[in-house]
Amino acid sequence: MDAKPISFVDDARRASRELLRRFDALPKGGVPAAVERLELRARLETLEALDRQYGGNARLELEDAAELVASIVVDLARIDDADLVIGVALWALRHAVAIEAPEPVVNALATHSNRATGREELAAVLALMHAVIGNVGPRLAADLERSNPERPWRILHANLAITAIRTEDAGLMDAAFDALDAALPAERDSFYAEARALALAPGISSVVRKRIEARIQA
Numbered sequence: 001m002d003a004k005p006i007s008f009v010d011d012a013r014r015a016s017r018e019l020l021r022r023f024d025a026l027p028k029g030g031v032p033a034a035v036e037r038l039e040l041r042a043r044l045e046t047l048e049a050l051d052r053q054y055g056g057n058a059r060l061e062l063e064d065a066a067e068l069v070a071s072i073v074v075d076l077a078r079i080d081d082a083d084l085v086i087g088v089a090l091w092a093l094r095h096a097v098a099i100e101a102p103e104p105v106v107n108a109l110a111t112h113s114n115r116a117t118g119r120e121e122l123a124a125v126l127a128l129m130h131a132v133i134g135n136v137g138p139r140l141a142a143d144l145e146r147s148n149p150e151r152p153w154r155i156l157h158a159n160l161a162i163t164a165i166r167t168e169d170a171g172l173m174d175a176a177f178d179a180l181d182a183a184l185p186a187e188r189d190s191f192y193a194e195a196r197a198l199a200l201a202p203g204i205s206s207v208v209r210k211r212i213e214a215r216i217q218a
Contacts, residue, residue: 012051012057015087015090016047016051016056018087019044019084019087020048023040023041026081030081032078034078035075035079040076047091051091054095057095058095059095067100069099072088073085073088073089073099074101076104077104077107082112086109089108092135093131098136099136102132102140102152106159109128109156110159112128113129113162116163119167119169123172126176129163130179133179136153140153143183143184153184157184161173161177161195165195170207
């Protein structure tokens with residue numbers, strides 16, 4: 001009897017195939033006229049093809065990879081499917097490809113945070129937010145658009161801190177607050193002042209109040 005080698009499943013490649021399956025499951029009216037469905041699907045197929053060629057977690061230094069990701073997330077944002085946007089962002093993170101259109105990803109992460117109910121779900125969203133911050137930081141950390149309060153760098157860090165507060169976990173809060181302090185030093189005081197006012201509401205964990213107070217007094 002011939003010996004048969006065991007084939008290990010590449011979970012990352014499975015994830016890119018799942019992106020295609022989810023996209024194909026969208027109803028006919030789920031894709032606006034401004035988005036060419038077949039052309040967008042072809043770009044999603046390219047992600048899966050790159051996984052097959054290079055492996056699901058290989059660092060890609062292909063010239064057009066970041067542009068491909070940006071074009072996909074912008075079109076997926078028009079479809080208003082946060083899961084698909086996050087799936088493409090995860091593909092970029094796995095391959096160390098720059099996320100050059102951060103706004104759709106930041107909005108999708110906010111949607112995931114709002115949907116999350118338990119601490120484990122919130123912690124998973126936090127991990128994604130930290131990973132996206134690491135990816136977009138080299139391009140956004142200078143954050144020169146001070147006149148725009150909706151700039152993605154600010155929103156991402158504010159949402160990171162808010163999501164951490166919702167976990168009521170001191171360690172997760174400290175990590176998120178450290179990131180906020182480093183990224184938005186001019187805005188930290190106003191953030192913690194507002195957070196303290198909200199933390200005085202009944203039912204808010206004492207852990208949350210203590211971690212916020214520690215930042216105010218720092």
